[in-house]
Amino acid sequence: MNSILLFLSIFASVIWFVVLVLPWRPWLNGETLEPKSTGNCGLGDVTVLIPARNEADVIAETLRGLAAQGVGLKVVLVDDASEDGTASVAKQAAGGVDLAVIDSQSLPEGWSGKLWALEQASREVKTEWILLLDADILLAPGLVATLLDHAKRDDRQFVSIMASLRMESFYEKLLMPAFIYFFKLLYPFRLANSDSPYVAAAAGGCILLQTKVLVEIGGFSAIRGAIIDDCNLAKQVKKIGHRIWIGQSRSVVSVRCYDRLEPIWAMVARSAFTQLNYSAALLALCTLLLAALFLAPSAGMAWGVGDSLVWSAAAYVGMMVSYWPTLRYYGRNVAWALLLPVIATLYLAMTWTSAIRFWRGVRSQWKNRIYSAKE
Numbered sequence: 001m002n003s004i005l006l007f008l009s010i011f012a013s014v015i016w017f018v019v020l021v022l023p024w025r026p027w028l029n030g031e032t033l034e035p036k037s038t039g040n041c042g043l044g045d046v047t048v049l050i051p052a053r054n055e056a057d058v059i060a061e062t063l064r065g066l067a068a069q070g071v072g073l074k075v076v077l078v079d080d081a082s083e084d085g086t087a088s089v090a091k092q093a094a095g096g097v098d099l100a101v102i103d104s105q106s107l108p109e110g111w112s113g114k115l116w117a118l119e120q121a122s123r124e125v126k127t128e129w130i131l132l133l134d135a136d137i138l139l140a141p142g143l144v145a146t147l148l149d150h151a152k153r154d155d156r157q158f159v160s161i162m163a164s165l166r167m168e169s170f171y172e173k174l175l176m177p178a179f180i181y182f183f184k185l186l187y188p189f190r191l192a193n194s195d196s197p198y199v200a201a202a203a204g205g206c207i208l209l210q211t212k213v214l215v216e217i218g219g220f221s222a223i224r225g226a227i228i229d230d231c232n233l234a235k236q237v238k239k240i241g242h243r244i245w246i247g248q249s250r251s252v253v254s255v256r257c258y259d260r261l262e263p264i265w266a267m268v269a270r271s272a273f274t275q276l277n278y279s280a281a282l283l284a285l286c287t288l289l290l291a292a293l294f295l296a297p298s299a300g301m302a303w304g305v306g307d308s309l310v311w312s313a314a315a316y317v318g319m320m321v322s323y324w325p326t327l328r329y330y331g332r333n334v335a336w337a338l339l340l341p342v343i344a345t346l347y348l349a350m351t352w353t354s355a356i357r358f359w360r361g362v363r364s365q366w367k368n369r370i371y372s373a374k375e
Contacts, residue, residue: 005304008296009311015293016318019185026188027181027322029329031247033150033161035142043144044072045128046208051117052090053080053367055135058255060093062133067096068141076124077135078117080104086135100124111224113369119220125211132207137163139206140251147208150245157210157242158234161252162203167330169259176258177336178343179268180248181326186275187231193245200238204230206252213242227274227364227371248329265350270366272347273354278363283355287348294319294344 019027048066052059059077066075075097079087087101102124104117111119118132129151131144151159162183165176187201207230214220217236226232234244258264276282297319300312320337327334357365364371 001303002305002308005296005300006308006311008292009300009304009308009315012293012297012315013311013318016315016322019322020318022188024188024190026184026190028325029248031189031193031245033146033247033249034251035140035146036149037142037145041070041142041145042072043070043148044074046072046131046144046148047074047076047125047127047129048131048133048144049118049121049125050075050077050133050135051080051114051121052077052082052086052135053113053117053369054082054084054086056082056084056086056089058136059086059090061138061255062135063090063093063097063099065137065139066133066144069139069144070142073098073144074127075099076121077101078104078121080113080117112227112229112364112371113367115220115224115226115229119224122214122219128211130209130211130214132204132209134163134205134254136254136256137205138253138255140253143249143251144208147206151208151210154245155243156245157213158202158207158237158244159209160202160207160230160234160244160246161205162246162248163205163252163254164248164250164330165254166257167332169257171261171264172258173332173336174339175264175343175346177326177330177332178323178340178347180330181323182347184326187246189246189248192234193247195243197238200231200235200244201246202230202234202244203246204233205254207233209237210242213237213240216240216242227271250330265353266366268347268350269354269357270364271354272351273358274364276351276355278355278358280355283351286351290344290348294341298341 077090079101081104090101104120107113107116147159162180167173167176191199192201222236223229223232237244297312297315300308301316304312319340323337323340324334327336361372362370
């Protein structure tokens with residue numbers, strides 16, 4: 001038993017050391033963007049597209065954030081068969097916003113609901129730039145102007161921001177920083193922002209892109225069935241030779257509440273197996289890696305002796321060090337890093353839930369809409 005723990009603890013220590021010294025530092029927060037002004041800028045060359053399905057509880061706050069961005073900003077909201085009065089709430093909250101609300105047409109076969117809503121909204125665009133914004137995203141004043149300035153100054157045709165997720169309830173504090181941490185390990189921002197054609201990533205909650213680029217890739221039809229639409233869109237943009245950028249910001253905030261474990265589980269499970277290309281082999285590899293990197297150090301700390309205990313402690317420290325920058329960036333106590341083995345276990349269970357659903361015929365399930373594995 002101790003020899004197994006020794007092998008696993010050495011393996012974990014080496015991997016964590018490699019993660020920490022990688023030139024692109026996926027665990028750090030080197031790619032950030034905050035507003036340089038307080039709003040009141042001319043934004044007549046930007047149209048915001050918002051797909052909205054049962055978003056009555058958050059859409060008013062999102063529109064208030066847009067109203068504070070500047071003058072001339074146009075907003076197109078597509079009401080995707082909402083049953084909670086989303087459209088009415090949006091119209092009532094539209095003070096100061098040039099808002100157009102359109103009802104989504106029936107979902108065609110082969111399309112995801114969000115992308116079909118965006119496709120319809122894109123037909124209304126007459127501006128040079130498009131801002132894709134989720135219905136639960138609150139932007140700090142000046143953020144749109146800063147995005148636009150960054151895109152033009154750095155010659156980027158596609159700029160996306162990883163939103164700060166709500167971290168107030170116990171489960172939000174436990175799991176939401178880790179959601180961003182794992183995303184950055186999977187899609188290193190520095191590599192995605194390079195000119196390498198092999199890595200592309202985006203955060204779908206807030207994406208600014210040139211309208212002509214969307215036209216060049218064939219509109220949202222090019223990715224119409226994608227569940228992970230943001231990264232697929234970034235991949236299409238990079239494929240035709242354009243430059244992308246992804247970063248973090250404390251000024252792009254998701255106001256959606258996840259005060260229980262169940263909605264977080266549903267949010268992750270809707271696309272986790274998609275990340276693995278629906279591959280049982282990749283799922284098995286992911287399971288083994290997470291067990292070796294997060295669980296084995298805990299087991300070694302509990303039951304190891306001698307060298308296995310020392311190497312397990314080294315792996316545990318490396319694991320926590322890699323997580324600390326994320327916790328500090330979002331103002332969380334670094335002691336949460338002690339629970340990374342628990343957090344990793346929960347995310348692994350969510351991934352297995354996603355896989356089991358797929359094997360039962362459900363590719364994805366979100367907001368009372370089910371996409372068949374046969375589609």
